[in-house]
Amino acid sequence: MFSKTIFKQTLKSNYGLWLIFTALVSAMSAIFIAIYDPKTMGTMVSTIKDSALGSLVGDRIDGMSTLNGLLANNFYSMVGIILPVVYIIITANSLVASQVDRGSMAYTLSTPIRRTKVIATQALYMIGAIATMFLVVTGVGMTTTQIAHGGVFTTAYTKDVQQISPTLGVSKDDLANDLSQILDHPKAVRKGAKARDVDQDVYTTYLQLKMTDNANKAAADVLAKKVAKVEATPQLILDSKKATKAAAKVMGLSSAEYRVAVQQQMVQAKAAKAQASVLQDKMIKGMAAAAKSMGKKTADMSDHLAEMKDDKNAMAAASQASGLPVPLLTQALDKQLATKLISEDKGGEFDLGKYLTLNLGAFLLLFAMSAISFASSCIFNLTKYSLSFGAGLPLAFMIFHIMAQTGDDLENFKYLSLNTLFDTQAIINNDSVVLNFIVLGVIGVCLYVVGLEWFKRKDLPL
Amino acid sequence: MPLIEIDQLTKDYGSGRGIFDINLNVEQGEVFGFTGTNGAGKTTTIRHLMGFLRPQQGHTTIGGLDCWLDSAKIKQQVGYCPGEIAFPDEPTGTSFLKHQAELLGLHDMRFANDLIAHLQLDPTANLKRMSKGMKQKTALVATFMADPQILILDEPTTGLDPLMRAAFIEIILAEKKKGKTIFMSSHMMDELEETCDRVALIEAGKIQKVTSVDAIKHSPNKTFKLEFADHDQYARFLDQGFTLQAKRPHQNQVIVRLNDADLNHFVQVMTHYQLNFISEIKHTLEDYFKGTI
Numbered sequence: 001m002f003s004k005t006i007f008k009q010t011l012k013s014n015y016g017l018w019l020i021f022t023a024l025v026s027a028m029s030a031i032f033i034a035i036y037d038p039k040t041m042g043t044m045v046s047t048i049k050d051s052a053l054g055s056l057v058g059d060r061i062d063g064m065s066t067l068n069g070l071l072a073n074n075f076y077s078m079v080g081i082i083l084p085v086v087y088i089i090i091t092a093n094s095l096v097a098s099q100v101d102r103g104s105m106a107y108t109l110s111t112p113i114r115r116t117k118v119i120a121t122q123a124l125y126m127i128g129a130i131a132t133m134f135l136v137v138t139g140v141g142m143t144t145t146q147i148a149h150g151g152v153f154t155t156a157y158t159k160d161v162q163q164i165s166p167t168l169g170v171s172k173d174d175l176a177n178d179l180s181q182i183l184d185h186p187k188a189v190r191k192g193a194k195a196r197d198v199d200q201d202v203y204t205t206y207l208q209l210k211m212t213d214n215a216n217k218a219a220a221d222v223l224a225k226k227v228a229k230v231e232a233t234p235q236l237i238l239d240s241k242k243a244t245k246a247a248a249k250v251m252g253l254s255s256a257e258y259r260v261a262v263q264q265q266m267v268q269a270k271a272a273k274a275q276a277s278v279l280q281d282k283m284i285k286g287m288a289a290a291a292k293s294m295g296k297k298t299a300d301m302s303d304h305l306a307e308m309k310d311d312k313n314a315m316a317a318a319s320q321a322s323g324l325p326v327p328l329l330t331q332a333l334d335k336q337l338a339t340k341l342i343s344e345d346k347g348g349e350f351d352l353g354k355y356l357t358l359n360l361g362a363f364l365l366l367f368a369m370s371a372i373s374f375a376s377s378c379i380f381n382l383t384k385y386s387l388s389f390g391a392g393l394p395l396a397f398m399i400f401h402i403m404a405q406t407g408d409d410l411e412n413f414k415y416l417s418l419n420t421l422f423d424t425q426a427i428i429n430n431d432s433v434v435l436n437f438i439v440l441g442v443i444g445v446c447l448y449v450v451g452l453e454w455f456k457r458k459d460l461p462l
Numbered sequence: 463m464p465l466i467e468i469d470q471l472t473k474d475y476g477s478g479r480g481i482f483d484i485n486l487n488v489e490q491g492e493v494f495g496f497t498g499t500n501g502a503g504k505t506t507t508i509r510h511l512m513g514f515l516r517p518q519q520g521h522t523t524i525g526g527l528d529c530w531l532d533s534a535k536i537k538q539q540v541g542y543c544p545g546e547i548a549f550p551d552e553p554t555g556t557s558f559l560k561h562q563a564e565l566l567g568l569h570d571m572r573f574a575n576d577l578i579a580h581l582q583l584d585p586t587a588n589l590k591r592m593s594k595g596m597k598q599k600t601a602l603v604a605t606f607m608a609d610p611q612i613l614i615l616d617e618p619t620t621g622l623d624p625l626m627r628a629a630f631i632e633i634i635l636a637e638k639k640k641g642k643t644i645f646m647s648s649h650m651m652d653e654l655e656e657t658c659d660r661v662a663l664i665e666a667g668k669i670q671k672v673t674s675v676d677a678i679k680h681s682p683n684k685t686f687k688l689e690f691a692d693h694d695q696y697a698r699f700l701d702q703g704f705t706l707q708a709k710r711p712h713q714n715q716v717i718v719r720l721n722d723a724d725l726n727h728f729v730q731v732m733t734h735y736q737l738n739f740i741s742e743i744k745h746t747l748e749d750y751f752k753g754t755i
Binding site: 006009013099102108109112113115457459461462 | 509512514515516533534535537538540541542544546547548549550551552561562564565566567604
């Protein structure tokens with residue numbers, strides 16, 4: 001089913017195009033990754049979300065603030081697919097239909113090599129070309145991520161951890177796993193706050209939030225439950241001795257101390273919940289007053305929280321308008337700013353599993369697309385007909401895909417597009433995409449077989 | 463059993479195009495010519511032999527193997543020269559021939575080099591920039607180089623200059639001597655006449671005539687053109703009872719058909735006449751087929 005001679009020949013006359021497109025796709029992916037900056041991305045996303053553009057971009061905006069999310073919603077649903085599709089269209093046509101159309105296939109088929117063998121070899125080249133293209137793209141992507149952001153082959157550490165670690169003489173890993181060490185040293189807190197470009201109060205709040213997060217994560221690991229669930233009901237942790245111990249260790253506390261802290265937190269949370277809406281109303285009033293005092297728009301205030309904190313007049317105005325004392329307001333602002341830092345950390349995290357799944361999905365989608373182009377190339381004797389299907393369908397799918405994403409009115413177009421099966425958002429959300437991937441694979445295999453069988457049986461004008 | 467057998471082969475492309483009920487047999491060691499106007503069905507028939515087209519009716523076999531079903535097996539002993547020159551993507555003639563040899567499983571390029579020398583081909587030239595004749599020569603080398611037992615050639619001399627056509631005919635005759643079976647199509651009657659044992663004429667998808675070239679070349683029926691010294695003798699000759707194909711009273715010429723058996727009688731009669739000249743009009747395939755089309 002495979003002819004080495006034909007493969008060699010095909011490789012020789014096709015590798016140039018492969019090289020160009022692989023370089024192009026790799027470069028695009030590298031640029032996407034390299035220019036990603038969690039801080040600006042977070043700000044940009046919140047800006048876009050409130051603007052008219054937000055509705056155009058739709059739901060995708062939410063996933064965009066992380067690198068994985070950006071790649072999924074941007075690169076792997078547009079450029080990263082469309083460029084290889086163009087490559088596939090050209091290559092699939094030149095592998096079979098164009099050779100029949102021009103007549104050069106006569107030389108191959110006048111030798112004792114079966115038609116099946118010829119087509120199987122060409123199909124293998126097509127599939128191999130896409131697979132290697134994505135291997136290269138994945139490799140380049142991982143390398144670029146490692147160089148630009150770290151966290152692929154080594155753990156990525158936040159800027160503060162990186163800078164404090166030598167000061168305290170603790171390894172980065174140890175420090176990241178027990179942030180309480182920073183809180184114990186005022187010097188370290190000062191350094192960390194500077195590294196993260198916030199004041200020490202915010203930084204301290206951030207550390208506490210982060211430690212709670214990490215504790216929840218550690219407990220969730222022990223309990224084999226989702227982090228969100230553990231966060232919602234901390235009682236789950238306290239119910240398990242093992243989980244409590246793990247969480248306490250992250251917080252730099254003993255199990256007993258941790259238990260007390262959590263219980264206190266739970267009571268506080270309950271109280272906060274009851275007051276939440278009242279407090280929120282007050283906060284909004286306060287923010288509006290502060291905005292007025294600072295001469296900013298209320299909607300833009302989220303970007304000026306740090307300034308507001310330092311602006312005594314603004315704080316006074318806010319306190320007056322909201323009826324909340326200044327220290328409480330300051331605390332609320334600290335918490336907001338700290339939360340921002342946390343989401344920045346999350347943005348910087350690179351989920352290798354998701355990244356590999358994205359690439360596998362892209363390969364499977366392109367495998368199915370290539371099967372359409374290849375089958376069409378096998379079925380038609382004339383390039384013009386081969387291309388009208390082999391290029392027409394994949395491009396139509398791309399267009400429907402884009403239309404479906406643009407707005408709710410056109411959402412039903414997603415049922416007309418093969419791209420829908422490569423659900424990048426689902427990968428980011430950790431939803432299962434196994435079935436989608438299997439469907440893509442089956443479509444691909446079936447169409448390749450159709451092409452092969454059709455070519456075996458058809459009349460050739462050679 | 464004939465080596466190549468075409469049996470009631472039909473491929474109807476509609477509106478009168480295609481081939482209809484073709485029956486032909488080519489014996490082992492025979493050179494078989496196939497002629498007809500453009501679009502008569504020569505290439506369609508050949509494509510069936512190569513297993514590129516599936517017969518609508520009837521079937522074709524080579525060496526007892528079905529051309530459609532066992533096409534790959536048959537090609538182990540068939541060399542094919544397509545009617546249209548379209549080479550694969552290869553930079554030079556040499557690399558194309560090398561690649562083709564690989565596909566054929568051919569390692570010994572000595573014969574290929576002989577052919578290249580004979581056809582005065584420079585295979586190192588850029589394949590795409592070659593002239594039509596150069597390309598055709600390259601295609602011919604690719605066809606012959608594996609020394610296959612059967613050769614199927616679709617208009618192999620298109621684009622060749624007269625000198626190269628002569629070289630090609632030499633190659634065909636040499637192959638014939640080696641006992642090869644050759645099935646070739648051509649517009650060139652003289653070329654078929656020089657090489658073929660038998661020639662079939664196809665017209666509008668149907669075989670009109672199959673004839674042995676020998677029978678035409680060495681027919682006992684001959685044709686002579688005579689010109690008499692004056693009109694009286696011309697008029698007198700008309701009454702001698704010979705079969706006259708044409709009379710040209712103004713030039714005092716007649717064209718006479720003669721069987722070899724009547725030759726002596728003719729010579730005796732002619733002693734009573736004064737002639738300006740006598741010449742034999744050679745029977746050619748073209749004349750033979752002209753009456754048919």
